[in-house]
Amino acid sequence: MRSPLWLDMAALVRALRAGRALRGLGSVAVQGTVSPQCRNARRGFHCATLLRLADDSKSGTSVPPPSFHEVPTAGESSSSSEPSEDGQPNTSYQDQSGEHGEDYETEEQLQVRILTSALEFVPEHGWTVEAIAAGAETLGLSSASTGMFNNGAGDLVLHFVAQCNAQLADTLAEQHNLVQLGQAESKEMAEFLRDAVEMRLRMLIPYIDTWPQAMSILLLPHNIPDSLKHLSTMVDDIWYYAGDRSTDMNWYTRRAALTGIYNTTELVMVQDSSPDFEDTWVFLDNRIKDVVNMANTAKQVQATGEAVVQGLMGAAITLKNLTGMNQRR
Amino acid sequence: MQRAAKCALRPDLSLVFCPSSVRNCRAVNRVNGSVLCRRYSVLPPPRDEEEKAMLDSMLRVDHAGEYGANRIYAGQMAVLGRTQTGPLIQHMWDQEKIHLEKFNEILGEHRVRPTLLLPLWNIAGFALGACTALLGKEGAMACTVAVEESISEHYNSQIRTLMETDPERYTALLQIIKEFRDDEIEHHDTGLEHDAESVPGYFLLKTAIQVGCKAAIFISQRI
Numbered sequence: 001m002r003s004p005l006w007l008d009m010a011a012l013v014r015a016l017r018a019g020r021a022l023r024g025l026g027s028v029a030v031q032g033t034v035s036p037q038c039r040n041a042r043r044g045f046h047c048a049t050l051l052r053l054a055d056d057s058k059s060g061t062s063v064p065p066p067s068f069h070e071v072p073t074a075g076e077s078s079s080s081s082e083p084s085e086d087g088q089p090n091t092s093y094q095d096q097s098g099e100h101g102e103d104y105e106t107e108e109q110l111q112v113r114i115l116t117s118a119l120e121f122v123p124e125h126g127w128t129v130e131a132i133a134a135g136a137e138t139l140g141l142s143s144a145s146t147g148m149f150n151n152g153a154g155d156l157v158l159h160f161v162a163q164c165n166a167q168l169a170d171t172l173a174e175q176h177n178l179v180q181l182g183q184a185e186s187k188e189m190a191e192f193l194r195d196a197v198e199m200r201l202r203m204l205i206p207y208i209d210t211w212p213q214a215m216s217i218l219l220l221p222h223n224i225p226d227s228l229k230h231l232s233t234m235v236d237d238i239w240y241y242a243g244d245r246s247t248d249m250n251w252y253t254r255r256a257a258l259t260g261i262y263n264t265t266e267l268v269m270v271q272d273s274s275p276d277f278e279d280t281w282v283f284l285d286n287r288i289k290d291v292v293n294m295a296n297t298a299k300q301v302q303a304t305g306e307a308v309v310q311g312l313m314g315a316a317i318t319l320k321n322l323t324g325m326n327q328r329r
Numbered sequence: 330m331q332r333a334a335k336c337a338l339r340p341d342l343s344l345v346f347c348p349s350s351v352r353n354c355r356a357v358n359r360v361n362g363s364v365l366c367r368r369y370s371v372l373p374p375p376r377d378e379e380e381k382a383m384l385d386s387m388l389r390v391d392h393a394g395e396y397g398a399n400r401i402y403a404g405q406m407a408v409l410g411r412t413q414t415g416p417l418i419q420h421m422w423d424q425e426k427i428h429l430e431k432f433n434e435i436l437g438e439h440r441v442r443p444t445l446l447l448p449l450w451n452i453a454g455f456a457l458g459a460c461t462a463l464l465g466k467e468g469a470m471a472c473t474v475a476v477e478e479s480i481s482e483h484y485n486s487q488i489r490t491l492m493e494t495d496p497e498r499y500t501a502l503l504q505i506i507k508e509f510r511d512d513e514i515e516h517h518d519t520g521l522e523h524d525a526e527s528v529p530g531y532f533l534l535k536t537a538i539q540v541g542c543k544a545a546i547f548i549s550q551r552i
Binding site: 236240245246247248249251252 | 392432433436437438440442443445447448
């Protein structure tokens with residue numbers, strides 16, 4: 001009797017963790033001189049415990065999980081030609097991300113695929129489990145695979161946010177590379193920030209009608225740590241590529257300011273009805289100008305303060321000289 | 330290629346690494362030829378979240394430590410700057426400035442978050458330096474001895490951690506920490522040479538400062 005898909009997955013993940021622990025023990029034990037028979041026997045033992053989800057194992061398995069494809073069990077012959085160290089990654093027919101072959105994937109990768117295809121159904125179903133179910137069905141899986149997602153709609157929203165942030169980081173990195181190579185002009189900081197936030201907010205445009213629902217999902221207490229983490233990594237990325245290398249309180253004030261700008265602009269955007277969200281970009285422009293003005297004012301205040309302190313010190317030293325107190329001890 | 334372009338775009342880096350006030354100093358010339366004036370990346374690209382978190386917290390606390398040490402020497406100079414020990418404290422301060430500069434660079438390049446409590450260490454360090462300097466030259470030296478002992482012990486434990494994890498992977502970082510630890514031990518010995526132990530209440534003062542340093546290290550690793 002076949003157990004439900006998610007039970008299999010849980011068992012696989014547990015076996016994977018157990019296998020990793022055992023492999024760690026095995027590789028320590030194998031450090032010394034071990035006879036070839038012992039080595040193969042140990043490897044066979046690892047094969048039985050490590051199901052195919054291991055990153056750098058190369059052997060075939062004994063128990064195929066129901067919905068996954070088989071990997072050719074070329075493990076034994078190739079592993080015997082490997083040098084003494086057990087569990088050494090073999091890059092000849094695995095790629096670095098951990099997939100074993102073209103037809104094989106981990107639980108996380110499957111979840112990513114389902115959620116990505118579920119995004120198409122968001123305009124229709126909203127950010128709900130129904131959208132995930134519809135996405136799973138397009139991939140040929142049963143709609144019961146929504147059981148994989150403990151957080152339901154929260155998983156879908158967080159996945160979308162992570163995907164947008166990754167896309168933003170990639171684009172910013174490419175632009176940064178072009179500037180480094182001298183093939184593009186480097187932008188002013190205010191302009192760079194404006195363009196980066198605009199680019200990121202434009203990714204919301206296809207889902208803008210349902211975005212208030214997504215925002216409320218992100219504000220649920222159990223989603224707040226994850227959504228804050230995504231927000232902070234995004235803001236950190238934008239500042240890094242804008243050229244911020246500060247290592248004092250500026251690090252915090254700049255990121256706080258940009259977080260404020262991003263959140264308020266996002267709120268303006270969801271209720272903006274102007275063509276191509278022009279009002280939103282004007283709002284963004286004004287907010288960034290405000291922050292830049294504040295930064296300049298702060299610098300001026302600090303410079304004035306320093307000048308005043310210098311003046312006071314000068315007056316104090318003059319007084320000390322006049323009263324004869326300023327002598328070398 | 331990317332790195333060469335970046336170096337070409339920046340102004341002369343030697344001005345950053347070796348400020349002119351320091352360039353003439355004899356002891357610093359040793360450091361000029363060392364790892365501080367090289368331009369490659371100090372840390373290997375992180376292979377997972379755990380390693381990044383561990384390196385982040387190590388660098389954060391090191392940066393906080395050097396920042397605090399800077400402020401302590403600034404406090405000592407504010408009180409004793411125009412006395413006979415002024416040049417000695419200035420010399421040690423200049424070496425700490427170089428350390429701080431290096432950590433600033435590493436933090437900026439590797440996107441490590443600095444500790445939130447920097448303003449607190451700013452004030453506390455300056456206050457500690459100034460108060461111990463008010464006890465006289467011996468007090469300032471005692472403070473130096475206590476702080477440098479804490480810092481070098483801390484660097485030693487970091488070196489041990491890195492060596493236990495993977496010495497080849499962290500060669501550049503290990504070299505930097507070892508150099509800095511050697512500098513701190515030199516400061517510690519200088520402090521002892523200049524009558525640190527003759528301050529009244531030396532053991533009490535030293536223990537109190539070292540407890541404070543341990544607490545600061547503990548907090549800065551996390552916040």
